[in-house]
Amino acid sequence: MIKNKKQHGGLRSGAGRRLNSGIYGEPTKVIRVPKSKVFDIKKYIIHSQAANVFNITKIKPSLSYQPLNLFEHKVSAGFPSPADDHVEKKLDLNEYLIKQKEATFFVRIKGDSMIGIGIHDNDIVIVDKSQKAITGDIVLASIDGDFTVKLLSNNKSKYRLLAANEKYKPIEINKSMQFEIWGVITGSIRKFK
Amino acid sequence: MIKNKKQHGGLRSGAGRRLNSGIYGEPTKVIRVPKSKVFDIKKYIIHSQAANVFNITKIKPSLSYQPLNLFEHKVSAGFPSPADDHVEKKLDLNEYLIKQKEATFFVRIKGDSMIGIGIHDNDIVIVDKSQKAITGDIVLASIDGDFTVKLLSNNKSKYRLLAANEKYKPIEINKSMQFEIWGVITGSIRKFK
DNA sequence: CATTTTGAATATTGTAACATAAATCAAGTT
DNA sequence: AACTTGATTTATGTTACAATATTCAAAATG
The missing domain is CATH 2.10.109.10 (Umud Fragment, subunit A)
Structure with missing residues (x-):
């Protein structure tokens, strides 16, 4: 059977796996790392x-908590002293997070x-x-x-x-x-x- | 000047850069990442x-805060209901963190x-x-x-x-x-x- | 005709290979 | 003695490659 050919498959459009079908779902890159x-x-x-x-x-x-003063101040140029009085609202860690x-x-x-x-x-x-x-x-x-x-x-x-x-x-x-x-x-x- | 050779350098021991002399200071590896x-x-x-x-x-x-009840319970086998009364100490987020x-x-x-x-x-x-x-x-x-x-x-x-x-x-x-x-x-x- | 099997087509992914750059040393040059 | 230079060695980013995974439709099966 030298030339028994044509069994299955063959050229067709749309074959092959889809783009970004890997575990990452996006293109990858090879990088060197320590x-x-x-x-x-x-x-x-x-x-x-x-x-x-x-x-x-x-x-x-916590069973209860108490709102406390919160100072907030946007900084971009200089660092504001914590003593600055730019109070905007209250903050209590409990209140903030719970x-x-x-x-x-x-x-x-x-x-x-x-x-x-x-x-x-x-x-x-x-x-x-x-x-x-x-x-x-x-x-x-x-x-x-x-x-x-x-x-x-x-x-x-x-x-x-x-x-x-x-x-x-x-x-x-x-x-x-x-x-x-x-x-x-x-x-x-x-x-x- | 076909054979004017021997100018500088040459084989010697100790030449070449040192091991781990790169920016990472250790061996590296190539990996593929997204x-x-x-x-x-x-x-x-x-x-x-x-x-x-x-x-x-x-x-x-915060300007002040108030210690609150804290329940703590070690779990390894089952998950304790939050209603369990295994009070061990007090916890207040403010107190805990500040x-x-x-x-x-x-x-x-x-x-x-x-x-x-x-x-x-x-x-x-x-x-x-x-x-x-x-x-x-x-x-x-x-x-x-x-x-x-x-x-x-x-x-x-x-x-x-x-x-x-x-x-x-x-x-x-x-x-x-x-x-x-x-x-x-x-x-x-x-x-x- | 419906279902399953199969292999080509295409992409992913880890690793190896390669090219260029950087670092180091001593011979050669000045 | 100090500087220059090129061979040597390693680092590092990129490309190439091999093996695997995925998808489709032709072929096989019933």
């Missing part, structure tokens, strides 16, 4: 598609699995369980017993959890999975010192 | 040797130039100007009129400002530069919703 940063960069880019596993410490919210204090709790994040959305090890996130999570919200959810913080999207009555960058493949939630939304992340705090 | 991330990644890697330029909004600190309220002010960070140390656009950082900045602190400083947030190191009475990763070249502060430390960053907050 070896020690490769892991961090990939974590930043790819951002775990699976549920993040992390330890949490729950902290109950809307529904009865329904709010804090979770201390352990691990670096959420760096892609700017949440680092030992940060505390503020969770409001009274808010109905809508598309685009960052939520605290549990999937099969693992807690995760992700962007929520729902697509025709199906929940999907997206990584920081919406281009990445979502976690589709199906009936066989234990799934629960614990609340909406409304903020985060970090203590350096 | 185009839209190239800029951010380079910013993260190189982490501007010059002062970061960013807009700031100063926010005066030590010296008279000397503390807030700065809203504009721009992504400090992502490398986990500070994102629109975050508010808490600055304590009463604390003496010591090696290892993250400080708000101004260099020749540009504000920057960096790790501080001082080396034989010379100040140096380091990027997030200490391997990168520091900014050496010399007498010809305007330089002032405005305070020590003691925390940061972010609001998602």
